[in-house]
Amino acid sequence: MTEQKTRAQQLVGDVAPKLAELTDEVLFGDVWARADLSRRDRSMVTVAALTALGRTEQLRSHLSLALDNGVTEEELVEAATHLAFYAGWPAGMTAATTLKEVLRER
The missing domain is CATH 1.20.1290.10 (AhpD-like)
Known part of the structure; x- marks a missing residue:
């Protein structure tokens, strides 16, 4: 079974994997999940x-x-x-x- 790639992984994962990881984990995984907004x-x-x-x-x-x-x-x-x-x-x-x-x- 193949894991579906995130949008960040699709866009830049092959050339900038760390940027894709930070986008997924920090931006969308943390910042967008904060409760105050x-x-x-x-x-x-x-x-x-x-x-x-x-x-x-x-x-x-x-x-x-x-x-x-x-x-x-x-x-x-x-x-x-x-x-x-x-x-x-x-x-x-x-x-x-x-x-x-x-x-x-x-």
Whole structure:
């Protein structure tokens, strides 16, 4: 029986196995599991940060994770609109178009 690889292992496990391990064990195994902020709220914070920083590759997967964590489509649209004023219009537009793609793929 083959163990299913995590997303981090799929993306970089072959070239940066320690980075994949830290992503799985520390980031998602510890930081995301901390009780003082819900996974839903962590998703909103992460989407906002990735939008503001223009990290589109990671934004795509975190938009999908946000939906899995209970953030609604409407809330993500509102976040993109709100962020357009704080992170810049291109960032808000990129978040909205990336969300559109993620929703189409789901």
